[in-house]
Structure formats: structure tokens, C-alpha cells
Amino acid sequence: MAQEAIKLRVERRLAAILAADVVGYSRLMGADEEGTLAQLKAHRRELIDPKIREHRGRIVKTTGDGMLVEFVSPVEAVRCAVEIQRGMVTRNSDVPRDKRITFRVGINLGDVIAERGDLFGDGVNVAARLETLAEPGGVAISRMVRDSIRDRLPLTFADAGEHGVKNIARPVRVYALTAAAVEALPEMQLLQSSQGIRHRRIAGIPVMAIAALANLIIVAGGFWWLRASDVPPSQAFVSAIAQKAGPAALMTAVAPSVALAKLAEHTAPRMSIVVLPFTNLSGDPNLEYFADGFTDDLTTDLSRISGSFVIARTTASTYKGKATLSANEIASELGVRYVLEGGIQKAANHIRVNAQLIDGETGAHLWAERYDRDSADFLQLQDEITNQIANALNLTLIQSESDRSWRDHPSNPDAVDFTLRGNALITQNPDPKMCVDARRLFEKAIELDPKNVDAFVGLAWTYADEWGEGWNSGIDDFEMRKRIDSALTSALAINPGSAFAYHVKSEAFAYDDSRNWRGELVKAIDAAEVALALNPNRATTHAWLGRLYAKVGHPERTAPLIEQAMRLSPRDPNIRSWLYMLGMSQL
The missing domain is CATH 3.30.70.1230 (Nucleotide cyclase, GGDEF domain)
Incomplete structure (x- = not known):
């Protein structure tokens, strides 16, 4: 006892x-x-x-x-x-x-x-x-x-x-x-990666021009900027920007993708890669979630390669169905050296995957493989592909307590399937119904496999989304926080190295901020820092942490975080709001 x-x-x-x-x-x-x-x-x-x-x-x-x-x-x-x-x-x-x-x-x-x-x-x-x-x-x-x-x-x-x-x-x-x-360091310098507002340029545009634009947007009520839509601003708004902030800011406002394309002009890191959406070869459009889930997991796993730079899923997904673009063109747009593409077919309890690794500069196929596996080997297959890519590029996978050793237990293929379905719902700008539907799928996955980390994190995510959006009708704040904590505690008990669990934990602390402003934001920052330490390639975490630092009065730490988010996901649907945060941090 x-x-x-x-x-x-x-x-x-x-x-x-x-x-x-x-x-x-x-x-x-x-x-x-x-x-x-x-x-x-x-x-x-x-x-x-x-x-x-x-x-x-x-x-x-x-x-x-x-x-x-x-x-x-x-x-x-x-x-x-x-x-x-x-x-x-x-x-x-x-x-x-x-x-x-x-x-x-x-x-x-x-x-x-x-x-x-x-x-x-x-x-x-x-x-x-x-x-x-x-x-x-x-x-x-x-x-x-x-x-x-x-x-x-x-x-x-x-x-x-x-x-x-x-x-x-x-x-x-x-x-x-x-x-x-x-x-050799300046005496007692506050360590940060920014070099001073006056000399900074973002994607070839002076930061102060972006700051001026942000200020103008506030005055003019330009909420168009904050929406991830392609609807252009009015001519009056464009003219006002041109007069107040100059041509550089005008270019950013009218066509942010043009300005962000300059991010690709950086020299590509040695291990820089984009995982293009795997094609659904099953002939059943209802299985798109399976191909997308496989792509997302591979993207995360490639972050285990030491020194890797992996383009975010949200940007990679914008190339889905664009067969007219070559691997070379995509690599050039994103500023990466390698492109991974392939297709996946699922039938009953069988999976077939074709994958190929392409040199983004020469177009040469560095490695190609076909896999035939049982559905139960879904997670192990992702690890195998990641290992083979690392070997092909003569790189080393990070081996530490934070790697995904929790995968060693036998996984239930139906639980994996429910988790993929839940993730497919929760990642597409969910509404209250989507949150509830995704939650049911995650709960089914946990019933079948009580060690399914992704399902526990997904469950917490649904509650965090509800709480943050104010959809939690009938559930008080204490109970909502209790459910989030319970799911995340279960996830981290199984895998203490789950970066996404710490990201969701950070969001939960921030949502709790209305009741304990300063203290909860500090906890939110701590959790986000851990999430970034575990996965430095997660663009949304960089942007989220930048937002938190701005909120607690450290805008000098915001800019480098937002810049890295834009570098990792230059075609992200949230790019306008990131630019807005970047500009606000310089006011």
C-alpha cells in the first residue's frame, strides 16, 4: 500500500x-x-x-x-x-x-x-x-x-x-x-533574435511600412485584412494605403502573396522539404481524409530529422490538385531543396503507398518506393518512410525521450481511422457542430485504443476551440477547463514529447486569461515554448507564441516568431493576420 x-x-x-x-x-x-x-x-x-x-x-x-x-x-x-x-x-x-x-x-x-x-x-x-x-x-x-x-x-x-x-x-x-x-557579448544584453526595428526588413519591405499600414487599418477599420479571404479591398482603401504607407505597404495589402514570395529567395537550408498532399488513389472521395491524414503525419515526423526545415501542412495543402506545377517550380516558390510526393490507396484492411523524393533544383528522383502493408501498420509505415528519407539524404533522426516511442504499442487500425476523421473535421475552420462531431470520433478512438495520444489531444482541442469561440453552452468554465486538462494529462502521460499537446495546453491557458490575466498568459507562453522546442517546424505555434509575447509587452520577440511562421508557411490562410500582428508589434 x-x-x-x-x-x-x-x-x-x-x-x-x-x-x-x-x-x-x-x-x-x-x-x-x-x-x-x-x-x-x-x-x-x-x-x-x-x-x-x-x-x-x-x-x-x-x-x-x-x-x-x-x-x-x-x-x-x-x-x-x-x-x-x-x-x-x-x-x-x-x-x-x-x-x-x-x-x-x-x-x-x-x-x-x-x-x-x-x-x-x-x-x-x-x-x-x-x-x-x-x-x-x-x-x-x-x-x-x-x-x-x-x-x-x-x-x-x-x-x-x-x-x-x-x-x-x-x-x-x-x-x-x-x-x-x-x-564578446554586450554586457547584460537581453538576448533576442531581432536586430532593432529601424534596420529590419520583412520580405523586402521595411517593417515600419508594415507598422504604418497596421496603424492605418486600425483607423480605417480595415477588417478585410484580418480575414483569410481572397476578396480584394475597396479602391478607396487601396488609395488610402498608397498615400499613407507608400508603395511597399500597398503591395503587401493588395497582394500579400507577392510580398511573401520573396521569402523563398533565402538560401534553402540543407534539409528543407515540403510534403505535397498525397493523392487519394482509392477511387472513393470519402477517403480523402485518410490521404490528408497520412500527409499530415509524415510532415510532423520529418521534423524529427535534426536540423530539418519542413513547410507547414497549411501551405503544402494549397498545392493539392495542381498537377500543372512541377516539383522544381514548387521548390522554388517555397525555398526548399526537396519535394516529397506520392499516393495512397486504402481497401478494407490493406494500404498501398507510393512515395518519391525529388531534388527541387535538378528534378532528379533521389528515392522512390512502393509499400504494401496491413492497416494495423499505418503508424509504423510512416516511421519507415521517414527513416528512408533520412538515410537517402545522409541525415540523422533525432533520438531522444521526445521521439514517438509511444507508437511501440500495437495500434488499433479503427482507432487510427477515427482519429484521422476527427482531425479532418477540426482542421477546417470548425463550427459548433463540427466540434461535436470531431469529439465523438476522438472518443470512439480512445474507447478502442486508450493509448492513442493523437485522439486525446484532438479531444482537448475540440474543447479548447469551443471555449475560445464561446460555444460552450451548458458547460461552465470550470468544467470545460477540467475536461481539457484531463485529456491533455492523459496524452502527456503516454507521450511527454507531444508538441501539439503543449500547443493546445497553451491555448487553454490563454483562454483562461480573462480570469487571471498575467499569470495565465505566462503559463501559456511557457507551454508554447515547450511546443516549439519539441517541433520547431510548426508555423502556427511560432505565430501563436509571437501573439502571446506581444500581449504581455514583449513585441521585440514577436517579429522573429512571425517571420519564421511566414517562412514555414508562406501560403498560409492566416497570413494576413500574421502580417497584421507583425505590423502591430512595431507600433
């Missing part, structure tokens, strides 16, 4: 773990015990603890010469670590070299076990190992952390190779920021 009680108190979660240690602590204490302790206490009181609070960290435990700190967001963990290390450079400037206190810092993002306020597990062990590999005065991070902060922070972490970790089978890829790089 006692063992059962202890088991109930154990909680697993994903966290960014920072481990720090004083270099040469024994030597310092041996030379001047009282002076060393006094210095260490002053550093904690005046620099370290305030920085941890500022970046919403929690000190898990301290030792005489080190500490373990938990952060919800890897971005905040790295910001905190680098700002502390930069602060120590200043504080040590007048201290004799042999008396200086210098830290090593390691940061990992991984699964941890929380029990009675302490943390255990591989996520902690890897952070501790990274700390020993860091240069004195520097910071070492894991690949999961590096992928989370890339394009988010103006820091250059060098690849330090793979290193073994005790009791962990796979080696860990380490990235290091040297002490010299830390020292």
Missing part, C-alpha cells in the same frame, strides 16, 4: 534542465574558505537567483558548489545561462584571477521524473554530463536544446561532437558556447 502511494506521487514531464558547477571549488575553499563562501553568496543574491526568477526557472536543489535548475522553456534556460555567464565576466573583472569564481553550465531538454520537489531521470543525467563538458565560463547544450533555440537567439554554439553518458545507451551530441564568445 505504501509503495502504491509513493507511485501515485511520481510525475513525469518534459523540462529544460540547467546544471551549474563552480570550477576548482575545492582549491578555492582550501585557499580562502570564508572569502569564497562570501563571494558565492553575493553572486547568488545579486545575479544568479534574480536571473533565474526573471526567466521563470525553479531551483530544484543546490550543493556547496553547484545547482540544478528547472525551466519550462529551453529558450529561457539558455537566455538565463548566458546572461549569468556574461554577468560573471563583469563581476570578476576586478577580482584576482586565482580568486575568481567561474561556472560551467550544461543544459538539456528531456523527460524527467518529479518526486517530492526533486527531479530524476535521463533528462537530469544528461544535463549533469553536459556541465562537465562545458568550458569554464561557457555553456554546453544538447542537440534538442540547440534545435529549439536556433533562429531564436543570436548565439553561435559550435558542434563539439558526440559524447557518452553513463547509463544512457546512445551518445549525446554536444554544442558549446565558449567563454570567449560569452565575453
Whole structure:
């Protein structure tokens, strides 16, 4: 009975773990015990603890010469670590070299076990190992952390190779920021990826022009901008924009797709890919949802490739049925190197898939395969295709606690089918009836397979949509929040690395914002940061997090997030609202 009680108190979660240690602590204490302790206490009181609070960290435990700190967001963990290390450079400037206190810092993002306020597990062990590999005065991070902060922070972490970790089978890829790089940073700079409003240009258009346009829209009541329709604005509205904001803003207002096409002019990342909608070869239009679901899951799975840049589903879907465009033309429009296309046929309990990977520059077919599988192997088939693409491009799949190991259990093909049907409904601008219909499908999926993570997240999503849109007639706020929390808790208990679960969790916190404005928005930001850490290729999460930062008074963090959303999904139906947010962040 006692063992059962202890088991109930154990909680697993994903966290960014920072481990720090004083270099040469024994030597310092041996030379001047009282002076060393006094210095260490002053550093904690005046620099370290305030920085941890500022970046919403929690000190898990301290030792005489080190500490373990938990952060919800890897971005905040790295910001905190680098700002502390930069602060120590200043504080040590007048201290004799042999008396200086210098830290090593390691940061990992991984699964941890929380029990009675302490943390255990591989996520902690890897952070501790990274700390020993860091240069004195520097910071070492894991690949999961590096992928989370890339394009988010103006820091250059060098690849330090793979290193073994005790009791962990796979080696860990380490990235290091040297002490010299830390020292070269401006003193106590707030780390952000923007370089100042005055010098920024978005898709070739000055941001201040977009800001002027946003201001004009507010004054003129130009709500056309916020709709994802193709209906053009009135001539009077166009003329007003031309006079007030100039030709660049006019181009953006009248034809945002023209301005956004400039995003494709960037040099394509090495692993940049678009998954075109797989063709439904079944001859039954009612099975379109199955082909679309397969495409969506493949898009998500390709994000597991380290360093990948995967165009969002919402943009890829705009090419559905456009056979006249070649793979080269699509790759050029989107600024990617590779195009994955294919078809899928479903009959009874059998699936046949044709897939081919095309070089977007040469049009060469790099890899092609046909698969014949039982319906029960649906998820494993997606993994197999993802692995073969990675092998074809000589890339490495991310292997960590956040990968989809929850798939190892036998899946029920009918449960998978119900989940795909539910997702097909909830992704198409749902109305109250669609929400209810999708919920029933997700509930059926859970009845058949109680370990179906996607079904639990989909269920939470239906409630979050109802709550956010004000459709929850007959269900009070407390009960609605309870249902969302229950579904997400179930999903994350099965797979702590579900990026979409954290995205939905963030939206739920934001909707709860009307009752606890500041506190709930901070939680919403934390959850969205985790979602981005788990899947840096989700355009809607970038845009959502940008919106949240703008709402809490950090517009300088909004612009780079919106830019990345537009880069990942340049033909997104929400592109006008994203541009609006981008402009508003600069006012």
C-alpha cells in the first residue's frame, strides 16, 4: 500500500534542465574558505537567483558548489545561462584571477521524473554530463536544446561532437558556447533574435511600412485584412494605403502573396522539404481524409530529422490538385531543396503507398518506393518512410525521450481511422457542430485504443476551440477547463514529447486569461515554448507564441516568431493576420 502511494506521487514531464558547477571549488575553499563562501553568496543574491526568477526557472536543489535548475522553456534556460555567464565576466573583472569564481553550465531538454520537489531521470543525467563538458565560463547544450533555440537567439554554439553518458545507451551530441564568445557579448544584453526595428526588413519591405499600414487599418477599420479571404479591398482603401504607407505597404495589402514570395529567395537550408498532399488513389472521395491524414503525419515526423526545415501542412495543402506545377517550380516558390510526393490507396484492411523524393533544383528522383502493408501498420509505415528519407539524404533522426516511442504499442487500425476523421473535421475552420462531431470520433478512438495520444489531444482541442469561440453552452468554465486538462494529462502521460499537446495546453491557458490575466498568459507562453522546442517546424505555434509575447509587452520577440511562421508557411490562410500582428508589434 505504501509503495502504491509513493507511485501515485511520481510525475513525469518534459523540462529544460540547467546544471551549474563552480570550477576548482575545492582549491578555492582550501585557499580562502570564508572569502569564497562570501563571494558565492553575493553572486547568488545579486545575479544568479534574480536571473533565474526573471526567466521563470525553479531551483530544484543546490550543493556547496553547484545547482540544478528547472525551466519550462529551453529558450529561457539558455537566455538565463548566458546572461549569468556574461554577468560573471563583469563581476570578476576586478577580482584576482586565482580568486575568481567561474561556472560551467550544461543544459538539456528531456523527460524527467518529479518526486517530492526533486527531479530524476535521463533528462537530469544528461544535463549533469553536459556541465562537465562545458568550458569554464561557457555553456554546453544538447542537440534538442540547440534545435529549439536556433533562429531564436543570436548565439553561435559550435558542434563539439558526440559524447557518452553513463547509463544512457546512445551518445549525446554536444554544442558549446565558449567563454570567449560569452565575453564578446554586450554586457547584460537581453538576448533576442531581432536586430532593432529601424534596420529590419520583412520580405523586402521595411517593417515600419508594415507598422504604418497596421496603424492605418486600425483607423480605417480595415477588417478585410484580418480575414483569410481572397476578396480584394475597396479602391478607396487601396488609395488610402498608397498615400499613407507608400508603395511597399500597398503591395503587401493588395497582394500579400507577392510580398511573401520573396521569402523563398533565402538560401534553402540543407534539409528543407515540403510534403505535397498525397493523392487519394482509392477511387472513393470519402477517403480523402485518410490521404490528408497520412500527409499530415509524415510532415510532423520529418521534423524529427535534426536540423530539418519542413513547410507547414497549411501551405503544402494549397498545392493539392495542381498537377500543372512541377516539383522544381514548387521548390522554388517555397525555398526548399526537396519535394516529397506520392499516393495512397486504402481497401478494407490493406494500404498501398507510393512515395518519391525529388531534388527541387535538378528534378532528379533521389528515392522512390512502393509499400504494401496491413492497416494495423499505418503508424509504423510512416516511421519507415521517414527513416528512408533520412538515410537517402545522409541525415540523422533525432533520438531522444521526445521521439514517438509511444507508437511501440500495437495500434488499433479503427482507432487510427477515427482519429484521422476527427482531425479532418477540426482542421477546417470548425463550427459548433463540427466540434461535436470531431469529439465523438476522438472518443470512439480512445474507447478502442486508450493509448492513442493523437485522439486525446484532438479531444482537448475540440474543447479548447469551443471555449475560445464561446460555444460552450451548458458547460461552465470550470468544467470545460477540467475536461481539457484531463485529456491533455492523459496524452502527456503516454507521450511527454507531444508538441501539439503543449500547443493546445497553451491555448487553454490563454483562454483562461480573462480570469487571471498575467499569470495565465505566462503559463501559456511557457507551454508554447515547450511546443516549439519539441517541433520547431510548426508555423502556427511560432505565430501563436509571437501573439502571446506581444500581449504581455514583449513585441521585440514577436517579429522573429512571425517571420519564421511566414517562412514555414508562406501560403498560409492566416497570413494576413500574421502580417497584421507583425505590423502591430512595431507600433
